[in-house]
Each structure stands twice: as C-alpha cells, then as structure tokens.
Amino acid sequence: GQNIDQPTEMTATEGAIVQINCTxxxxxxxxxxxxxxxxxxxxxxxxxxxxxxxxxxxxFSSFLSRSKGYSYLLLKELQMKDSASYLCAVRYxxxxxxxxxxxxxxxxx
Amino acid sequence: xxxxxxxxxxxxxxxxxxxxxxxxxxLGHNTVFWYRQTMMQGLELLAYFRNRAPLDDSGMPKDRxxxxxxxxxxxxxxIQPSEPRDSAVYFCASGLGLAGPQETQYFGPGxxxxxx
Numbered sequence: 001g002q003n004i005d006q007p008t009e010m011t012a013t014e015g016a017i018v019q020i021n022c023t024x025x026x027x028x029x030x031x032x033x034x035x036x037x038x039x040x041x042x043x044x045x046x047x048x049x050x051x052x053x054x055x056x057x058x059x060f061s062s063f064l065s066r067s068k069g070y071s072y073l074l075l076k077e078l079q080m081k082d083s084a085s086y087l088c089a090v091r092y093x094x095x096x097x098x099x100x101x102x103x104x105x106x107x108x109x
Numbered sequence: 110x111x112x113x114x115x116x117x118x119x120x121x122x123x124x125x126x127x128x129x130x131x132x133x134x135x136l137g138h139n140t141v142f143w144y145r146q147t148m149m150q151g152l153e154l155l156a157y158f159r160n161r162a163p164l165d166d167s168g169m170p171k172d173r174x175x176x177x178x179x180x181x182x183x184x185x186x187x188i189q190p191s192e193p194r195d196s197a198v199y200f201c202a203s204g205l206g207l208a209g210p211q212e213t214q215y216f217g218p219g220x221x222x223x224x225x
Binding site: 031033041042043044045048087089091095096097098099100101102 | 140142144150151152153154157159164165200204206212213214215216217218219
C-alpha cells in the first residue's frame with residue numbers, strides 16, 4: 001500500500017512555532033502537497049514540494065526529503081485561526097493524490 | 110472568482126434511496142476528482158476523470174456507486190441504493206492536470222450526506 005503517516009493531534013500556543021511531520025512510502029513518488037482544512041470546510045492548498053529542500057510561503061514552510069520519505073510543515077507565529085486539520089498528500093502518478101488522515105492542530109491563547 | 114461548486118450541500122435520505130451529487134469544476138480544468146471523507150478513514154479518492162474520460166474508479170464500490178461526466182461542466186456521483194455506511198462528506202475537486210504547482214487540486218465545499 002501507500003501509507004502516509006502523520007500525527008493525529010497537536011497543540012501549540014499562539015505566537016509559537018509548530019512542526020507537523022509526514023512520512024510516506026517512496027516508491028513512485030511524484031510530489032507532496034499540504035492542505036489546510038478548517039472544521040466543516042473544504043481542504044485548501046498550502047504548499048507543494050517535488051524536490052528536496054524547504055519551500056517558504058510567509059508564515060508557512062514545507063520541507064521534503066525524498067530519500068527519507070519525509071516531509072514537514074512548519075507554522076510560525078501561530079495565530080488562533082491556524083487551528084485546523086493539516087493534510088499531507090502524496091502524488092504517486094500524474095494526477096492521483098493519496099491523503100493522510102490529517103493532523104488536527106489546536107492553538108491556545 | 111473561480112471555484113468548484115457542488116450541489117446539494119446537505120442531503121438526508123433513507124436507506125435504499127438513490128442519491129445524486131453534482132459538481133461543476135473550475136472552467137478550463139480538465140481533471141475532476143471525487144473524494145469521500147469520514148472521521149475514521151480520512152479523505153479517500155473514489156474516482157477521477159481527465160477530459161471527461163474515467164481514469165480510475167478503483168476506490169469506488171462498483172455495485173452501488175457510479176460516476177459520470179455528461180459534459181465538461183458537470184460531474185455526477187450517484188449512489189443507488191444508499192446505505193447508512195455511505196454517510197460522509199463527499200468532495201469534488203478539479204485541477205489543470207499539468208506538471209508543477211499548477212497541478213494543485215481545488216476542492217468544492219462538499220456534500221454532507223446522511224443516510225438513515
């Protein structure tokens with residue numbers, strides 16, 4: 001199978017930094033996505049990595065190591081509105097995405 | 110602004126009834142995906158289309174589920190007969206199907222289905 005593993009829940013404090021990890025099987029890898037999903041809403045695109053290294057987008061950064069089958073999403077200067085689920089998704093052929101079950105992040109004041 | 114639309118947003122039905130969900134992809138997108146999301150299983154791909162042709166429906170229970178694209182602006186997902194275990198949120202997503210960041214999938218708001 002193509003298991004994607006990420007922690008179920010995480011908590012953090014407003015203003016802090018949090019790192020959400022994701023591991024996946026490397027065979028056939030063709031790109032990794034991070035999506036944010038607020039409760040009761042649709043997933044929205046955050047970031048995309050296909051090469052090793054760090055992609056930075058404002059307060060959010062995503063890192064990829066293809067050889068290790070590992071990615072993380074880094075959220076800086078946490079805000080209350082960042083409380084959401086964060087979904088790691090891997091593309092194994094041209095279009096198909098396999099999603100992890102998501103990490104529910106709660107940000108406390 | 111361009112977005113994926115889905116109807117209905119909510120559906121409550123009784124076991125055995127037919128359910129039809131509709132999706133209008135973003136204009137110009139040539140790939141359409143149907144996903145089901147539950148607390149237990151997360152987001153699962155049911156089927157997807159490129160240029161209206163079905164490419165993969167391996168995630169879909171064949172005996173009761175069917176997905177079609179009658180035209181480029183409409184995708185449908187039908188369940189007949191529906192069962193309580195089908196209760197979930199069904200998302201449609203569309204994408205350009207190109208290499209690179211353009212391959213992002215854009216999700217619709219979902220149809221929340223409850224089968225009693």
